[in-house]
Amino acid sequence: MNFKKIVILGTGGTIAGRASSAFDNVGYAAAQVGIAQLLADIPSLAEGGPIISEQIAQLDSKDMSFAVWQQLAQRVNYFLACDDVQGIVITHGTDTLEETAYFLQAMCRPDKPVVITCAMRPATALVPDGPQNVLDALAVARHAGASGVVAVCAGTIHGAVDVQKVHPYKLDAFSSGDAGPIGYVEEGRLRLVRNWPVAQEQRAHVAIEKVAKWPRVEIIMSYAGASGAIVQALLDQGVDGLVVAATGNGTVHQDLQHALLKAQAAGVRVVRSTRCVNGRVLPVPGDAIADSNGLSPVKARVALMLELLA
């Protein structure tokens, strides 16, 4: 028995969802069941050591906001600094989980485990996946040597930088792409296949409690027939940064490229990521627009926001 605490922070999601029928895995409302009730419904939860929980938010993660991120990061920092806390588990919706994971990794750079977990079926399902995911997340949070922000879903441990939701329905909805997962949770034990992630170069140089205004960074996609009209509209609104989800190895439709270069010349930060699910943009000397250093478009946006904040 470990006597250090695990803190479980609830933010909503399908894991806390309710449907009117136990056979309905899609027509439910997310974020209905409070974290205390969710945990009370999981047998043997506290067997490995003490747990405390706190409800940070109750939302469908498609509606994740900067205000919730700010509150979450502050509570994560607070508990990371407590000597009697071994690690933190966060229950979260699957839809923007990868953005929150990357945000917390860059903002908090935890040397203890911060484990984000979720579910693809609501709490009311005949066979919900949330309880097992929470138990697996607890096993990771209690693992000696675990550190950094990771996601745990369907028995797989993914690093914050690599994790991506890749399926809208399957219980095993996440992938770490080319990097592969960090490991697996099997019958409460961890089987690691690579090292815990090391702190990333891209990081926040700003204290979360001091953030009063978030920079506006938007994502634009390059596709057949793309134009620069959207870039001009955003410039007119005073956008601070743009991430382009480019084709293939970071290529951009010539009309969109022209508008992006104009925006860049006007002082707006522009970053190229690829819309391909796997791989990364391989830069070549003299590229007119910087690449995202391997980050997906949504994570490149978070990175650019944090950079602009600093």
Ligand code: SIN
């Ligand atoms: C959400 O992201 O909050 C809803 C979808 C899910 O958790 O799977």
